[in-house]
Amino acid sequence: MTNLAEYIETVNGIFDRENFVSEPHELYEPIDYTLRLGGKRIRPTLLLAANSLFGGDIETVKDAALGIETFHNFTLLHDDLMDRSPLRRGKPTVYTKWDENTAVLSGDTMFAIAWRYFLRQPTTQLREILQCFVETAIEVCEGQQKDMNFERRGLADVSLADYLDMIRQKTAVLLAGALKIGALYADAPVEDISRLYDFGIHLGLAFQMQDDLLDGYGDTAVFGKKTGQDIRDNKISFLLLTALTMCDDTKRSALTGYFSSKDNMDEEEKVRRVMEIYDSIGLKAEVEKNVDAEFVAAKRSLDMIDAEENLKKPLRELVTALDGRKK
């Protein structure tokens, strides 16, 4: 396979053929529902592509691909419960469609099932692979805790560095971990695994920073939802924290005021005023520069990997697709 579309098709085929239903059905129906919601399935795609880079065989990593995506969906399921998000991929989340206890227990079971997938295929690298998986999983939990802490701590107590550390753990390490695991199955050289891991970290940071950028500057028609939601929710974002480093004192205290929950201003008026400040300091260009820098760093890590260029092509296509995404 030498293009991204083939990898995505392969991953979707793996999921289509897998059975997620068992007894008691009260436990497994929400799991099947969650894993069939689809989504971009970036993590298993990365795992497969990384494995191919070093001459791996799809058959030996398809269980790991199921495992990494099952884990990812478990974290989404519990995050949606903790964040009280009613929708995921346009469909009701498990805790709204069923109830809170179902979300807790089905999520726990998905985490266990992820391990079962990783254990299905024998491999001489088993301990190393699972150690990568468990350290990744723990970092994702730590990242989610840090994200929840931000809300309690408030704006004055969260730096741009804190935020980058949080998105690295909550998002980037899982992309990096998926790539590393794929490479470990193919017994790749240590230095290349490390470069691939860096590639995943930069890609993940770029992805998350871009998410925040789209919330402020996405084209509503393409983006599919109203922009400015982070502002309405008083949510700490890469946009806001970057803006605070660029503002003079007057604008900084105005921004801080708008993002304090005590403010009773009309929501749309608030969005308009915040965006006015953002525009006045040239925030969009500054953030785009940061996003670009992460994509460039990702490409540089990929360049340095000792593998055939045609095998790198799917990963390059993925970078291009994410770089150019409008939603």
Place this chain on the structure above:
Amino acid sequence: MTNLAEYIETVNGIFDRENFVSEPHELYEPIDYTLRLGGKRIRPTLLLAANSLFGGDIETVKDAALGIETFHNFTLLHDDLMDRSPLRRGKPTVYTKWDENTAVLSGDTMFAIAWRYFLRQPTTQLREILQCFVETAIEVCEGQQKDMNFERRGLADVSLADYLDMIRQKTAVLLAGALKIGALYADAPVEDISRLYDFGIHLGLAFQMQDDLLDGYGDTAVFGKKTGQDIRDNKISFLLLTALTMCDDTKRSALTGYFSSKDNMDEEEKVRRVMEIYDSIGLKAEVEKNVDAEFVAAKRSLDMIDAEENLKKPLRELVTALDGRKK
């Protein structure tokens, strides 16, 4: 080590020396709190004793002992959240001392940490050990779901066989799994592992059936809490389901009536009347016969294992201690 007290002391020492605190502390403090609450630590004790049966070395299984108990405490933490239990071992549960989100995420992290412990010690049996662990974990989740289902399904729809299946998954398989894992580390013969697993299942069933027995017939002064709580809570138990198989139609419909939540009778009056029916059919002796049968079956499985008698002694002491327990 040739007696139970030494094993328990060893297990407690392992926990005393282990550090469970890390950053962010909002995530790890509830984990440390939970793992320091103590409890009987039966599962790691079983794991160590099973390992010694086949000439194992404590040093190679102490991480697995930490892993199995961390997993067990994770399930208690999430069960307490789902069951809304305010107290555990006489102390506030995590969701009451902190909040629901903390209980969800600290629990998830404990499950991951359990895996980290299992991965810390290299072993040639790694895949087999972890497969035993993951299948055990999945069964425990299924058992908890079945337990929650009973409340929704109501008495008419739950048989004694359903109940035994539930307690087997929710309680017994983890005791059996701990024993099997200990034996796997010592590379024990397959037939002995299977006998040890059966020993754990019988022990677990006896333990849980006895729990229900003590709720009805425990000596309040020793038991430490009021008896009859399952009756007050309309809780389906081994006592009730056994009673229903022994009753004539009149008593059966009376019992069913008392356990329907629509009944507004004074609680203590209800307990008195239910116990009157239980006594009239000789329930206590019948249930004791069942509990004894499980303990006897456990001992028989232990007898059949090809290991030195002095190494079996700690496990025999554990059976005796559980058999004679009054609380």
